Amino acid sequence: MTMNQPWLAEYPAEIPKELNLVEKPLQSYLTEAASLYGDKAAIHFMGKEIGYKELYESALKFAGYLKTLGIKKGDRVAIMLPNTPQSVIAYYGILYAGGVVVQTNPLYMEREIEYQMKDSGAKVILTLDILYPRVSKVMKNTDLEHIIVTAIKDYLPFPKNLIYPFIQKKQYGIVVKVDHRGQNHLFTEIMKTAVAEAVSQEEFDFENDLALLQYTGGTTGFPKGVMLTHKNLVANASMCDAWLYKCTKGEERMLGILPFFHVYGMTAVLILSVMQGYKMILLPKFDAETTLKTIQKLKPTLFPGAPTIYIGLLNHPDLKKYDLSSIDSCLSGSAPLPVEVQQQFEEVTGGKLVEGYGLTESSPVTHSNFLWDKARIKGSIGVPWPGTDSAVFSMETGEPLPPNEMGEIVVKGPQVMKGYWNRPEETEQTLKDGWLLTGDIGYMDEKGYFYVVDRKKDMIIAGGFNIYPREIEEVLYEHPAIQEVVAAGVPDPYRGETVKAYVVLKEGESLTEEELNEYSRKYLAAYKVPRIYEFRKELPKTAVGKILRRALVDEERQKIEDEQKTS
Incomplete structure (x- = not known):
């Protein structure tokens, strides 16, 4: 710990300064919840409720079935689902079986699925029926041995x-039918036939055993698997509970819109709810009217939630x-929360909305404003x-700076990752003497409040999603008409940032924005597809030919400022 921690003097008496x-x-909290709150609802999903005892028994069934498929301690099992009961059952089932969860975004296209499955070495994946064609196409190029299929209608x-x-x-124009045989397995059949028996636990290491591989782009390049241990996740959910000191165990109702494949939704909704016996009200996607x-x-x-969710609700007619x-x-995460959004949302609800901060590498939360008793x-x-x-x-x-500099x-704590999966060099660059280098530029004031001013990363944060320019650029560079391209995050009043692609065409080639958009949608998840394309004759570069992404972003910000001055 650093010598000077002025923020501790700011803590209300109810918040402990340290955690025991x-x-x-992690899965033992579900075992306890089933014992304490067996008949209470753990999940509400579109009119159906599932009690803690049923959730626990279903997770044990899933764990037992994974064992029959050969899953051993440390094996990776992927979940590629929206927020549904199946995603909660599978999450804890994988942990009961001794496996490591690999959260996979259901918006991913074949290219992205293949990359993540190859990198993680996942042996089994659970996915939706409508996503089965995507997964099955890439299966032969990965370590996947089994696909478990479920459907929204199942629960x-x-x-x-x-x-x-x-x-x-x-809505989707397809009906997918999968038989329960061979490498294909139906979730409904597993729940009918498997027996809910406690799985014998192998030797357990709280500090080092992985519970999760959560993919992030970090500062550069393709997404990396962040290794989060049982300790990391238990610690961060325990911190969250300590921060919510006015909440009552076994009584609160948690709105689960944040996707569980996003680390914030997973910790603040899925893990915390089970740890505290709360009811999770799950919505598979955000729709303002449905949410209201x-x-x-x-x-x-x-x-x-994330700022885009609160903004979407506030702007509903x-x-x-x-x-x-x-x-x-x-608690708002994933992107900066505008003050006017906070104030307006508090007026509408009468509740409290505050901003938090974190990274995938820290499970994710490290900082937050106080919810009660402090402005x-x-x-x-x-x-x-x-x-x-x-x-x-x-x-x-690399030395610590005094306040206001x-x-x-940088952060340090029990929630900080073990490292990046199979990337020791990048782990060394990000973890220094136990400190996690966030890549965010900012300062601390005399009272210990932190402020983020800018970030070193080129990563784009749009609508709470982390988007990595290189991924987009790699796809666009494969288009035969494109000579040069750079993707950047430009300011957006709703999403925080949005993706803009600056494109230079090869001589004699022509391409429209519509054609490029159609092409991008074949290879990128919808949230990564550029919303704006700008065709240029040339891009700004350094003396050695490196494209100046930051210059383009600054140019965009200046344009917005000029427009605001004249309006």
């Missing part, structure tokens, strides 16, 4: 389960028709969480 972590596996109440396949056919109706009907008390007064506490500090990401140390290091010397924000 019990060294037990819908009657008559929604009968109606949904027709809606799905109309859900809040009014089911009255969630906790609502972790019928917002005033809905009663959102059940919402007590909201939010405008522009600040807040103070470090219990048991977390933070400082600002000089980018020249600008440098790189």
Whole structure:
């Protein structure tokens, strides 16, 4: 720990300055919840409720079935699902089987799925019926041996389960039928035939055993698997619980819109809810009207989200028709939270909304503003969480800086990753003497509140998603008409940033924005596809020919500032 931790003086008496972590596996919290809250609802999903006892038994069934497929301690098993009961069952089932969860974005296209499966070495993947064609196409190029298939309808109440396949056919234009044999397995058949028996635990190492590979781009290049241990995830969820000190164990209702394949949704919704016996109200995707109706009907008390979600609700034309007064506490993550959004949302709900900060590499939360008893500090990401140390290091010397001096924000704590999967060199560059170098530039004030000013990373954060320019550029460079391309994040009032591609065509070639957009959508998940294309004769470069991405971003910001001055 650093000598000077002024933020501890800011802590309300209810928040502990340190955590006493019990060294037990993450899945043991589900075992306890089943014992304490067996008949209470663990999950509400589109009208259907699942109790903690049923969730626990289903997870054991899934674990047992994975064992029959040959899954051993340390083997990777991928989950490629939206927020559904199956995603929760599988998450804990994999852990009960001794496996390591690999969260995979269901928006991924074949190219992205293949990369992640090859890199992680996952042996089994659980996915939706409509995504099965994508996964099966890349299977032969990966270590995947089995595909487990489920459908949204599998956990819908009657008559929604009968109606949904027709809606799905109309929406996606496909009906996928998979038989329960060979390398293909049906989730419904597993739940019918498997037995809920406790899986014998092999030797357990709280500090070092991996629970999760969570993919992130870090500072450069292709996504890397962040190795998060049982300790990392238990610690961060415990910190979150300590921060929410006014919440009641076994009583709160958690709105689960943040996707579980995003580390924030996984920790703040999935893990915390099970750890505290809360009811998870799951929505498979964000739709403003559906969310408003859900809040009014089911009255969630906790609502972790991202700025784009809160903005989407506030801008809904019928917002005033809905009663959102059940919402007590909201922690916003994934992107900077505009002050006006915070104020407006608090007025509408009567609850508290504050900004937090973190990285995939820290499970993810490291800092937050206080929810109660303290005013939010405008522009600040807040103070470090219990048991977390933070400082600002000089980018020249690497030494800690005094308050109000600008440098790189660094963090240390039990939630900081073990390292990057199979990337020791990149791990060494990011972890220095136990400190996680965030790549974000900022400062700390005298009271210990931190402020992010800019980031070294070229990573784009659009709508809470991390997007890596190189991935987009690699795809666009494969187009035969393109000579040069650079992708950058440009300011966007709704998404925070949006992806813009600057394109130079080969001599004699022609290409329209529509053609390029159609091409991009074949190879990139929808949220990575550039929203804006600009065709140029040349791109700004250094003397050695390196394209100046930052110059393009600065140019875009200047353009916006000039427009605001004249409007």
